Amino acid sequence: xxxxxxxxxxxxxxxxxxxxxxxxxxxxxxxxxxxxxxxxxxxxxxxxxxxxxxxxxxxxxxxxxxxxxxxxxxxxxxxxxxxxxxxxxxxxxxxxxxxxxxxxxxxxxxxxxxxxxxxxxxxxxxxxxxxxxxxxxxxxxxxxxxxxxxxxxxxxxxxxxxxxxxxxxxxxxxxxxxxxxxxxxxxxxxxxxxxxxxxxxxxxxxxxxxxxxxxxxxxxxxxxxxxxxxxxxxxxxxxxxxxxxxxxxxxxxxxxxxxxxxxxxxxxxxxxxxxxxxxxxxxxxxxxxxxxxxxxxxxxxxxxxxxxxxxxxxxxxxxxxxxxxxxxxxxxxxxxxxxx
Amino acid sequence: xxxxxxxxxxxxxxxxxxxxxxxxxxxxxxxxxxxxxxxxxxxxxxxxxxxxxxxxxxxxxxxxxxxxxxxxxxxxxxxxxxxxxxxxxxxxxxxxxxxxxxxxxxxxxxxxxxxxxxxxxxxxxxxxxxxxxxxxxxxxxxxxxxxxxxxxxxxxxxxxxxxxxxxxxxxxxxxxxxxxxxxxxxxxxxxxxxxxxxxxxxxxxx
Numbered sequence: 225x226x227x228x229x230x231x232x233x234x235x236x237x238x239x240x241x242x243x244x245x246x247x248x249x250x251x252x253x254x255x256x257x258x259x260x261x262x263x264x265x266x267x268x269x270x271x272x273x274x275x276x277x278x279x280x281x282x283x284x285x286x287x288x289x290x291x292x293x294x295x296x297x298x299x300x301x302x303x304x305x306x307x308x309x310x311x312x313x314x315x316x317x318x319x320x321x322x323x324x325x326x327x328x329x330x331x332x333x334x335x336x337x338x339x340x341x342x343x344x345x346x347x348x349x350x351x352x353x354x355x356x357x358x359x360x361x362x363x364x365x366x367x368x369x370x371x372x373x374x375x376x377x378x379x380x381x382x383x384x385x386x387x388x389x390x391x392x393x394x395x396x397x398x399x400x401x402x403x404x405x406x407x408x409x410x411x412x413x414x415x416x417x418x419x420x421x422x423x424x425x426x427x428x429x430x431x432x433x434x435x436x437x438x439x440x441x442x443x444x445x446x447x448x449x450x451x452x453x454x455x456x457x458x459x460x461x462x463x464x465x466x467x468x469x470x471x472x473x474x475x476x477x478x479x480x481x482x483x484x485x486x487x488x489x490x491x492x493x494x495x496x497x498x499x500x501x502x503x504x505x506x507x508x509x510x511x512x513x514x515x516x517x518x519x520x521x522x523x524x525x526x527x528x529x530x531x532x533x534x535x536x537x538x539x540x541x542x543x544x545x546x547x548x549x550x551x552x553x554x555x556x557x558x559x560x561x562x563x564x
Numbered sequence: 565x566x567x568x569x570x571x572x573x574x575x576x577x578x579x580x581x582x583x584x585x586x587x588x589x590x591x592x593x594x595x596x597x598x599x600x601x602x603x604x605x606x607x608x609x610x611x612x613x614x615x616x617x618x619x620x621x622x623x624x625x626x627x628x629x630x631x632x633x634x635x636x637x638x639x640x641x642x643x644x645x646x647x648x649x650x651x652x653x654x655x656x657x658x659x660x661x662x663x664x665x666x667x668x669x670x671x672x673x674x675x676x677x678x679x680x681x682x683x684x685x686x687x688x689x690x691x692x693x694x695x696x697x698x699x700x701x702x703x704x705x706x707x708x709x710x711x712x713x714x715x716x717x718x719x720x721x722x723x724x725x726x727x728x729x730x731x732x733x734x735x736x737x738x739x740x741x742x743x744x745x746x747x748x749x750x751x752x753x754x755x756x757x758x759x760x761x762x763x764x765x766x767x768x769x770x
Contacts, residue, residue, distance in 0.1 A: 395748060413748075439593075486718050489669055502668045539595035542664075544720040 248430045250403040254450065255422045257340055257406040264336040271325055340406075343420045348386040351379065355391070355398035355411045357437060358444040358541065359504055359517040364460065373463045374492075376504030377517045379448045382456035383426050391417040399435035402448050408434045423450035430518075439540035445518025459511075466495035467507040467563050478559025481552045486544065493563065503543065510564040516541070528557045590656050590742055652729035653697060656742045662730025663744050663756075665723055674711065677752040678734040683711065687734040689762035695737065700728035736761035 253259040293300075350365035363374045381387050391400060393411040400419065401408040404427075409419045423429070431446035451459065470476040482488070483497055490503035498506075512522050519538050520526040530537060531553065533545040548556060652658040666672065674683030684692065693703050704724045707714030715724065733743040736759040743757035 484717070486720065489718055500668075535595045540593060544723055546720070 248403040248432065252404055254404040254425045254427060254429060255406070256343060256424065257421055258404055260336050260339045261407050264332055267332050268329060271329060275322075275325065340420075343386055343422060345386050345388060345420060348388045348420075349381060350388050350390070352390045352392065353379075353400065353411075355393045355400070355433065355437075355444075357395050358433070358440040358538070360444075360446045361504065364463070371464060373460070374505045375463055375508065376512075377446060377514065378512045379431075379446065380456055380459045381421070381423055381448065381450050382453040383423055383450050385422065385453070387421040387423075389419040389421065391419060396437050397435050398433050398437045398444070400431060400446070401434035402429050402431035402446065404429040405431075405448065410435060423448075426450050426452055440519075440538045443517060443519040443538055445514070447513060447518065462511065462564070463508055467493045469495070470559055470562060472558075474555050475559045475562045477552075478555035478557070478562075481548065481556045482559060485548070485556075486546055490543070506560060506563060508563055510561045524557050524561060527560060528553055531556065589654055590739075592655060593657050594650070650725070652725045653732060653738045654742055655729070656744075658726045659729045659733050659738060659742055659756075660744050661723075662726035662728070662733075664748065665719070665727050666730055667749065669715070669719065669727075671727070679753075684768065686731050687759065687762075689735060689765055690767040691764050692766070692768045694766070695732065695735075695764035697725065697728045697732065700731055701725055704728065730756075733759075735759065735764070737764070 250258070250265070251262060253262045352363040352365060354361045354363075359377055361374060361376050362379055364372060366372050389400075391409055391411045392415075393413045395413060397413070398411040399408050400411060402421075405421045405423060406419060409417050411417065427450055429448045429450065431448055433441055433444035433446075435441075437444065470479045479496070482493070487506075488498040488500060490500050492499050492501060492505045492507065494505075494507040510522075514520060515522050515526060515530050516534070516538055520530055531545075532547060534541050534543040535545060652662075674681060675686050678687035679685050680688075684690070691699075693699055693708060701721065701724045703712060704719075704727055705714065705716040705721070719727075729738060730744075732738050733756040736743075736756075738756075740757050743755075743759070745755045745757045747755070
């Protein structure tokens, strides 16, 4: 119980700095894809609300005007002889209106799909996004292999340039949803899906796994930053560079701790012997805003807490806890934070 | 008549409850294991470096059987202390996790999918250093002569125990309802739950 309280307190404390990570608002479209979907959503809500209101009005009117016969009044069977032109007219009208409205919704849906498929993809950025339990890895493709780079849990895209995402899953079915940029798309192990985006407004948009994928599904966030083109190029150049070489004694010690411990079994830091691909790439982990796919803010204290006991923050996560000596832990944190 | 119905009903509910209780252990996830000190691992004596008498005895069936009993009694108390009261062998999650780690940590680089390559086969009935979980954990963490590297300080004891449980499932040593039924990658043979249960015997040159 006490432990649960403590976990809750940690979660609350972690949530406070994350308040800056604005809640995704679907109605605040930041690109053409989301704008098309928003338009369709508005049409559908409007039509369905109008139909619902009309049905309610008709029902209330029918209840209000219904003639109430006494218990011993004979049943009104006049309709059997003369037909019921009034009700028949209503039914024909309602069926006609419903068909027209349903067909127009279908038309709106098809038009939206066509509009989504017609995003101009000239000069697009290719990103291969792979979902894992419970984090995202992203490889920025380039015709020149030396210009490709890998990052995790945080995408940066240039404003105004289209993005082609190739979506894969490494373990179970996930789904990608960045409400301000596009609709959902499932990521299925063994299959590739494609999603296209364009952000027309700079900002940071929160993405989320939208298909239940295990215990920590809720803590599987993806941060998408739409930056002005020059800022994006600067970020990409920084990501392409090999990880920073430690210069101080403390960060140097931290690197030794990193390379001598279990970290290297799963993580990659470019330019060192750590080359495993099973956990998030840490070559530039210091430049990210959050840790553990949006679960914790990226600062010294949270990084130290995460390394020591990840299971307290994200129970079930594949990272085992390691109890380092306090000096080693401080050095390791300093080293990882220096990887900008 | 109605009394019989009550008795049958109660019995079937009790049976159902018992069946689901046994399922609980199979699916239980324990995420609150305290982090292991990496310096602590080195000081823990995990087990004998050799599970039985020298190799000369292994060819003789009688002495192999005898050494197998020695191997059974072999695991040191400290190894059991590290593993705790948990039985990773009976937990489907632990075995599946071990299967995942087996691929992640490149065990198949030497042992292939269990058939052996540079390293010995893991799906047969022959064990050089014993088939009990603490013995396999010791093999993983301490390493063994002729190429098996030591993973102490690289992986946690918990992960080693999960790997050991999976290694045991390769030759059918774990319960069928616990053994993995599918692979994340290309499947190379019968799934672990379809493997025949081999009778472990101590063999081979340690």
